[in-house]
Amino acid sequence: MNGDSVECWLTDMDGVLVREHEALPGAAELLEQWRRKDLPYLVLTNNSIFTARDLSARLRHSGLVVPENRIWTSALATSTFLANQISPESNAQGSCYVVGEAGLTTALHEAGFIMTETNPDYVVVGETRNYSFEAITKAVRLINDGARFIVTNPDATGPSSEGVLPATGAIASLITKATGRDPYVVGKPNPMMFRSALNHLGAHSMQTAMIGDRMDTDIVAGMEAGMHTILVLSGLSSRADIADFPFRPNRIIDGVFELLDEPLIGDADVDVRGSA
Incomplete structure (x- = not known):
């Protein structure tokens, strides 16, 4: 070709x-x-932090015209994957506990998922600059209680002006170590x-x-x-x-x-x- x-x-x-x-x-x-x-x-x-609209605006500031419908993030791929996992015969909405930012929660909301800390179908971990011990602990306990473990992408580090930062893959490894469960990684x-x-x-x-x-x-x-x-x-x-x-x-x-x-x-x- x-x-x-x-x-x-x-x-x-x-x-x-x-x-x-x-x-x-x-x-x-x-x-x-x-x-x-x-x-x-x-x-x-x-990157699952930003929505497609956010990324379109950021690219515009760089001089690149990319409409939001021309952007595909790991958050969108993850929400699409999970929506396809829900049986259409069940007539039930899927539910998620999310460790992540607006790009991920927005994509899951638009795919019809409910965000909850009570018996979610999935624990979904994505990129965030605000990982907390409490959120990670909650994710570990929910996975131990039967929630399925999903990760948006495997990147262990991300860039910043000060140097590398721990990213989704690093946090997922911590949760895997604590639960003994490997995630399904979409990105x-x-x-x-x-x-x-x-x-x-x-x-x-x-x-x-x-x-x-x-x-x-x-x-x-x-x-x-x-x-x-x-x-x-x-x-x-x-x-x-x-x-x-x-x-x-x-x-x-x-x-x-x-x-x-x-x-x-x-x-x-x-x-x-x-x-x-």
Whole structure:
């Protein structure tokens, strides 16, 4: 498959379209190219803190126009997955105890779930900057009492201006250690997230390309979902890193500016490898 035969696009956000809230070379132009050609696409992120509306506004501040219906988060993927787990014959609303932020609670509410601390069907753990001992203790006890354990994404750390922060995967490991229960993890690298995105678009994997900057999440999940995979070197991966993995992307590019029909002026001078 080459760029001309791709009918649908999925792309990671950080390291592909933006870096530290600054749009990367070619990102705005690529989004406009997809809009002009009326190509379906989604911007994916494992971050479950923000709603799609919040992320659309944040991207707009970076100079990128991405409508909220073109954003797919691990929170949306999780709510879609759980909604499909509820038997339609039961006529019952599912219930959740959530450790997370508005992006996750909003997605679950919109999928019809009730938030409760009393005998929930699920304990759902997502990203938050306000993990509390009380909330984690409540999650442990509810899981021990029979609630099913769901995690939005496996990322153990997240970035901040001061350095790395413990993230969803780290908190999930704490709960697993306390309960002896492993969670079901919806976000990347589980291809479930990509399949839910494809279903949301009504697209087929054989005509879809995935653009990402991480071999261990974006590329492996895209490959397992049956998509054409494109690794960009504008984020976390370098060419040297690729040798550490037993699989390969279909294409390797320096940045998304290489996917433009009309090259950016001076794009040959753009250095995107410094953060790799």
